[in-house]
Amino acid sequence: MLQLPASTYVDRRRRLLEQLPPGGAMLLPTHGEVTRSNTTAFPFRPHSDFYYVSGFPEPDAWLLLKRDGEEPGMHLFVLPRDRERETWTGRRYGVDGAKECFGADHAWPLPELDEQLARLLADVDVLYFSFGRHTRKEARLHRILSKVRTGRKAELGPTTLCDPESLLAEMRLIKTPEELAVMRTGAEISAEAHIAAMRAVRHGMHEYEIQALVEYTFRRRGAWGWAYPSIVAGGDNACILHYVRNDGVFRDGELMLIDAGAEVDGYATDITRTTPVGAAFSGAQRDAYEVVLGVQRRAIEAVRPGASINGIHEQVLLDLTRGMVDLGVLHGDPEELVADKKHEAFYPHRTSHWLGCDVHDVGRYNLRTGPHKPLEAGQVLTVEPGLYFPADDERTPEAFKGIGIRIEDDVLVTGDGHEVLTAAVPKAVEELEALRREALG
Ligand code: GLY
Ligand code: MN
Ligand code: MN
Numbered sequence: 278m279l280q281l282p283a284s285t286y287v288d289r290r291r292r293l294l295e296q297l298p299p300g301g302a303m304l305l306p307t308h309g310e311v312t313r314s315n316t317t318a319f320p321f322r323p324h325s326d327f328y329y330v331s332g333f334p335e336p337d338a339w340l341l342l343k344r345d346g347e348e349p350g351m352h353l354f355v356l357p358r359d360r361e362r363e364t365w366t367g368r369r370y371g372v373d374g375a376k377e378c379f380g381a382d383h384a385w386p387l388p389e390l391d392e393q394l395a396r397l398l399a400d401v402d403v404l405y406f407s408f409g410r411h412t413r414k415e416a417r418l419h420r421i422l423s424k425v426r427t428g429r430k431a432e433l434g435p436t437t438l439c440d441p442e443s444l445l446a447e448m449r450l451i452k453t454p455e456e457l458a459v460m461r462t463g464a465e466i467s468a469e470a471h472i473a474a475m476r477a478v479r480h481g482m483h484e485y486e487i488q489a490l491v492e493y494t495f496r497r498r499g500a501w502g503w504a505y506p507s508i509v510a511g512g513d514n515a516c517i518l519h520y521v522r523n524d525g526v527f528r529d530g531e532l533m534l535i536d537a538g539a540e541v542d543g544y545a546t547d548i549t550r551t552t553p554v555g556a557a558f559s560g561a562q563r564d565a566y567e568v569v570l571g572v573q574r575r576a577i578e579a580v581r582p583g584a585s586i587n588g589i590h591e592q593v594l595l596d597l598t599r600g601m602v603d604l605g606v607l608h609g610d611p612e613e614l615v616a617d618k619k620h621e622a623f624y625p626h627r628t629s630h631w632l633g634c635d636v637h638d639v640g641r642y643n644l645r646t647g648p649h650k651p652l653e654a655g656q657v658l659t660v661e662p663g664l665y666f667p668a669d670d671e672r673t674p675e676a677f678k679g680i681g682i683r684i685e686d687d688v689l690v691t692g693d694g695h696e697v698l699t700a701a702v703p704k705a706v707e708e709l710e711a712l713r714r715e716a717l718g
Pocket of ligand 2: 547630659661685
């Protein structure tokens, strides 16, 4: 499976070190395993910031990046080699592996964390640490800092604490060609999974059977797995935005909404498609689908440097509301309807989010604090308008009850426009109906 080369991580650390002020250091922990029930744990996946800077895949580790002073460079604190534990839970890189395989300038066994950090932080002036995210680790850092500050040395540790997001999130937001190669692989694998699911669905099948096919494809192609829990929803279930029970039964005449994406070397894909369970859309389904598709296509056209996520969302709200007026779902002047938030009954979510190491990736949107952040080449965002007509909502017109539609693509901002990374998954009505007819034989 495609993986970023070690040189990518070296380059990231060099760029971060260049941005740290004199006396600056960044401390990034990753979490430990989380108990699922009794003796079983959730599958471990490193924290994105930690993995982005180190490429180190094990739990419970800490990374200290020091710009200057004593022992500058990258320190990794890792679980030590332990033959007995490794027999149960798998091989560890240990201190030697942290240096040899991940380029750590200094590596320490985890049990030495408090003592070594107290020493290493003594001559740090500005410490970057993400507060409010790792509660127990934060408390541990407080204890360590208190040890530094009550010490007898002349240097009493950091005078300034900063959020690493100001440096790290902005770096994560702009993708390099190497990262884009990984994201393209994720898009290709996810496209294969979506197309397989679109072909496989049949009346009477359970949603989880299609979920299994999607996730089987992710793993068969070497992805880590899903980037977020897969949504596989038939009919009215598609109106639940984060539906993950996936235990309903598909019926002819309904639509199937799948929102699923693979994670490849820590990068997320995020695709939604809505397909007929039978051979074709019904009249009302097609009318609503064409509205969403037209809105999505026009929103994608608007993606270019200088545009903004918020501007595109505002365009979508007006465009979608015009569509709802044409469908006879809303009545009145579209601009007034949007101002009165009447669209929210059928389109309650936003249109876009950043995409990268996390599905809802880091990076500011400047939604409330103007001016809206302009898009820049190298950013990847989703474009995902939808219409949802829950059967049990009295505001839903009879003809549309039980129809939920979302169409979501991942879009790269290029120097002069955009590129749709997930274009290989069909979305035109004719393409979807041809695919379904062929699959049904
Ligand atoms: N799959 C989550 C989202 O589309 O935002
Ligand atoms: Mn999304
Ligand atoms: Mn999605």
